[in-house]
Amino acid sequence: MDHLGQKVLRHFVIFMLLAVTCYAQDTDTCEVIPKNQTVKLGSDVTVVFKAPLSGICRNKLNDFHPSKVFWTLNSKKIEESYYDHNSTYARVTIANFSLESGTVESHMYGQVLGGTIVRTYDTSSNTRRGIQPPKKPINIHCVTNLTTYHRQYTTCYWDEAGDSPDTRYSVTMKQDNRTRGHCKSQPGQNHCRLSEYADTFSDNMMVTMTAANSAGNVSATVHFDPWKIAKFDPPRSIQVEPLPTSLSVDWTTKCPSHFEKCEVQCVEEGTNVTIVSNKTSPQRKRTIYVDDVKPCTNYTVAVRCACHTSLWSDWSARSTVLSALNVSSVPFYLWRRVLERYENGTRRVQLMWKGSFCNLPIEYRLSVDSRNVGLDRTSVLLDGKAHEIEIAAYNNSKMLRHSFLKIPVIGKDMPPVRTPLATSRNGLIYISWEAPPTPVNDYVIDWLTDATQEAMPSWEKTQETNISFPGLSQRLYTVTITPLYEEGPGQERILHTYAEEGAPAKVRRVSVTKADSTWLTVDWGAVGPDQCCGFVVNYTVFYRDSNGPELNVTVNHPSHQVTLRELQPGTAYKVHVRTHSAAGFNDSDLFHFSTEAYGKAFIQNLVSVVGGLILLLLTAVCFFMLWRRAMNLMVPNPQLSSMAVWSPEKSLKPSFSKNLDVDNSHCETILLCRVDGETDAERCSTPSPTGDWTGDYSAGSGTAEYTGLALSCVISETQNKSLEADRADRRQPSRASPTPCSPYLDQGQHCKHRSDPYLDQGPVCSCGDLLDEPQGPGISEERDSVMESSQQKASPPCPTAMSYVRVDKLDGQIED
Template identity: 30%
Template sequence: MKEMSLFLTLFILAATPSICKGQPKKTCKVVPKNEYIEVGSDTEIVCQTSCIPGKIYWTLNKRRIDESQSSNSSHAVLSLRNFTLQNATLQCLNADTLQALGGTIIRTYSKPSNISCILHHKNQFKDSSPDLFTCNWEHRIKPSPDINYTVFASLSHESQQEICESHVTNCTTTSERISLFDNITITVRAKAAAWEAESDPREFCPDHILKIIRPKLTVKTLSDHVLVSVSARSRAAFLTQCHCEVKYSKVVDEGPVSEWVHNNTLKKGHVNETIEEFDSCSNYTFSVRCALVEAPWSDWSEKETVLTKLNKRDFKLRLWRKVAEPEENRARKVHAMWTEIPSTCRGTFTYTVKQTPYKEHVMGVNDTDTLCGSSTCAVYVNQDAHRIQLTVLHNGALLVVDSVYVPAVGESLPQVTDIQTSTLEGDILVSWKASIEPVTGYMIHWTHGGNLYHWKESNYTHTTLSGLLDKQPYNITVTPLFDDKTGQSTEALQICSRVGDPGNVMIHVQSKDKSALVSWNVTSQGACSGAVVAYTVFYRIQKGPQLNVTVNGTEQFISLKDLIPDTQYSVHVNATALTGTTQSRETLFKTKRFDPELITVVSVCGSIVILLVLSLGLCCAVQWKKFKEKPVPNPGLSSLALWPASSHQEGTCPFQPFSNPSESLCDRVYTGETQQAPTSPLAPGCDGNSASVQTEEYIDPATFSVPEDSVEPAETWHPSSPDDSTALLPSENSPYRSQTSAESSASRSSKQCKRVPVKQTEKITPVIVYVTLDMLEQHQGRGGK
């Protein structure tokens, strides 16, 4: 911005002659140019306005200011009072045309201030006269190599003399020119290329600026306190009054470090400080610093770390117990617990617990002692009331004794009610209603998993449990306390120290062409995972906008609609609980090109049609093959009839070649083979001609005999029309296909035949005739002719 303002000013100044062109004697400009003034001082800026008529106005950093002058005279003056800006751009403008007539930049500088000086020692272990002199000051302008600082010193009734130079706001030199007995006056001068400023002089007393060397520290630990000894190394501390600060802090692995400071006054260069506020068997660091009155503090001494001893006076066991439910033998397990003595405490510690029935304890009867560990112990008692007593020995000497009451089973004792629990930033807040009887306090104990117990005492009906494991369930019990007894315990509902995020989300996608079924399940991360209140499904195509749909926490699937076929999508699911959100891994899936259900339906229908066509073709092929390859009938299975004797009634055919007497000879089937290959004459036909059929001769003397002299007149068959021959072909009229009634055969024979007398001169040989299936085809072909 500074460069821009300067460029704008130069541009305006360069353009000013063009405004006044043709009037060389009437110019417009602003003076002085690029002025440096001290912060808080006054200055005046002049704008020559002889080149224009009318009024002008001023701007400061492009903001119009109220002060303006008329152009009645040849110039306008702007007065700046108590100017404090670091830099400013001023412009003079025509009020009518708003044209800039000229401008300038004003920069401010300040003089050094707040000077402080000290006399100090280079060697912090050896006492001697101070050999270094250092001064510091402040300057509102940012120090740079362009500014040179010079420090001047003058003693009483002496002129100033230069003692050091610097380009920063401090300067150190030897103290050869400094007297330890006279006051000294210091002045700092700051000089740049365009300006120079000198600070106000400041006078110092040597005793007020003398920084003594750091003292020596000795720390000794005792059983009930820590003794800190401070010794001064500077002779000045022995000559004048001196005060010291002792700082100590406990060494901890994690968390903030608490520091304590004790003040004391050195007497004859020595002082002892007693510290009683400390934790037993803990590491503490100590350091000390001292100073003359009104003089600056010395450097801190080297830190010394010590291990404190066990403080018998302040050590408390805080003995407590957890009573389990009675077992089958009615014995109760009592889990005794107390404050563990730090392992850093040196020496040998012995812990013994004895359980005494309460009545015998009152009477002074002791029970057997049980040797226990360092912080817990388990003993068994019956259903009666008992008192558990813990004794701790340190190096064989009694350190502390404490006891706690165990009520009897079913003993009527007060107890708290309506325990309420809640969580806040990892802590558990517990509150309850007080018991009816007055109490001395309440004992609260809590556990995670039942292995490690924590407990604390409170005088109020509420407390805060801190230092808990994160996202873990806790069981909390509250017990009222009395003077020498304890009431009945009341357990609260299990509560988590903090409810975490929902469990891990695993998703599965089944895609179609325009939709996809997204399902998921949540695997809990622990007992304190947050309950899901909503699921949000996010999906998108590559380089496309992200879409989402939300369902409630009871749903675990959703169908995404209106998707683009044959397109790759990415999807993930967010499970949201009141305590946070868990996101599944991103899954890629691709929609189908066609609807899988349509393809399935078409495939099934096509398969059925193909099967039907194949089945029909196969059936036709089988039937055709059977038709083409039909075997010759077995004559033994045919129904045959004897030919009638000569005494047969008139009106029937002269012979019956089949076993059924009702069948007529006229019912025989004629084929083409019978005409082409005639055999021996069998009998004259109905028309007087011999009928030729393809036959095989077979004689059965047991079933057939004819008298030698019998003569039977033959009957001749006359078809009434060409259609009559084909009418005889149906299977129901063929003796080889089925047998018909005698009446129908006789009536047909009487209508189609007439008797023709035939002369029989020789024996009639019985003939057995059968027909093949080919005869039907040939006869049908003949009938067609």
């Protein structure tokens, strides 16, 4: 590319950059126009916020639209009626712009979009600087101070009406069309003193006040009556004389006495009680008598006067005087406080009285039921009857005042006051109550900080239902409210209060009343309401073991016991109690307690388990013994019968087969009894023709086996030996031959023989008896069939001397 082409290309690039820059500036800029304009004072001002469609403000602010723009002038919002907008701008018009300068800003969503400063100008230099002409002063008034009757000076006062700091004021006073005085104020002053002049108070006065600054001036004129703005000097030579019932106050002034009016102010010393009296003596003497003063009280007295229609003078110099004693108005009261009440009905009463007799020497005489009582002590012992106490004040043997007090019979006190309440505020204690239903003459309120018997309380007598008195900080006051009836004092109501509370007293005693493995019941001595220096609101018990954190439990007053739960068995704990009042707290000493290693629940469960095991064991033993007794129920032994003695020699032991199946048999149990002297071998040598009898019947075998009818009989060895020993006796010829009793009946001829088994040692049963006895199920039918078949056969040769005894029948009495 040649040199010309490079030059053209360079110019083209520069042109494009300028075009892009200009386009960006034209399309992306959002601004307030015009900037920093200056307009004529009082003209309309229009300010526009330009917001192109591709402006940056549209991208930075979501949902931007010119209709959402609002305007402010010096941070104050302009009314929306002055707004205007379209799609690309928002506009505001301010009519009659009268400010020296102002800042106009546009806002949206709490953000400032832009702003401009508008200044004003005028054709004059002052208005171009924004200075306004002054406004007329207001509340103009003047006072003429009279030093002497013909020498005076006047001071005028006014209030500014929002003028600029460079405004100056001047005052001109004229009388009889002549200028009497002129003055100018200093910057920042709102009064001006005119020069002294002589005045006859003949004509009205005209006062002209002018306010001026660099932008102009303005004047105001007022007219005054010279007497109404005159102010005399305070009275002088104040003299105060105490009288028996009042104070006499004299003074001197410059005003003629026939034009004068005065006031006397008496302030009781130590209080804010003020007495103002304006009664002038009819003789037009400068004397005023002040009534309603307390006797023997210091008063501070001052006087002020006005002449004709003039203003009141200032108060004169103050004078202090002590009022005289007015015996008739001296309050003299007698009161009592019951110190103790005894079981025998007597009571010790503390007496006190109140009355001020100034500095007069006073002698007091006390009597109870017209009986004089010495004043060496202030308490008397009274019985339960009604009494009347009198106190009298004497001066030079002349009684000045006296007072009575009735003491009612014990048990007949009148009702007390209702709902007494004590509060405190700013060092004062306020006591209030409700009157009882019975009419009351007065109330007596006494209070003291020391509740001992020797303490003398302060007290007041009133007819109101409230009273207040100053109190000391952190001192407990005991307040007693007693109504006074015609019959005497009523029942007392006692309150405890503080003028200002402090931390309460601490707990002195902490103990454990109950203990277990996982809990402790902690008890402590409650802090009473009469213990200084604050009322207990609640108690907090802190406890911890040697390793764990400190825990706490809070209980409200008056509770003084708490159970600490979820403790560790056999663990030592450190415990202390904190008392809380409205103003602070106090901690007790540290106490040590331990939980039980094994609690009552554990011991009760252990005793229950051991007792249950013992009871179960005893029950098992009892059941076992009962079972054993039932299992060991023996068959009655005939030889032990009380009917006859059956010698062991005559008792034969039956023999049974060892193979006899007794347990599985369903037959009756039969005992085979041998009654003759033959041996088993002789009787059982011949086998049964039918083959029903098998087995060995030898004397030594002791067994027998019968295959036709199953038998089950077990004879003890002792009985077996008895049977063997009795065989010889059975062979004697003198004894009748035994009737064979066989399970196979032979024609039944000799089976009906029965003999007494106890007396004759015969068979204990017969075959007929066996057949007649009821049997178990199925056994009787089987036996009958066997017996019927046996009648058709020959009697078996063996055994011929056997007697069969049913074992199950031997446990009862054998039938005849």
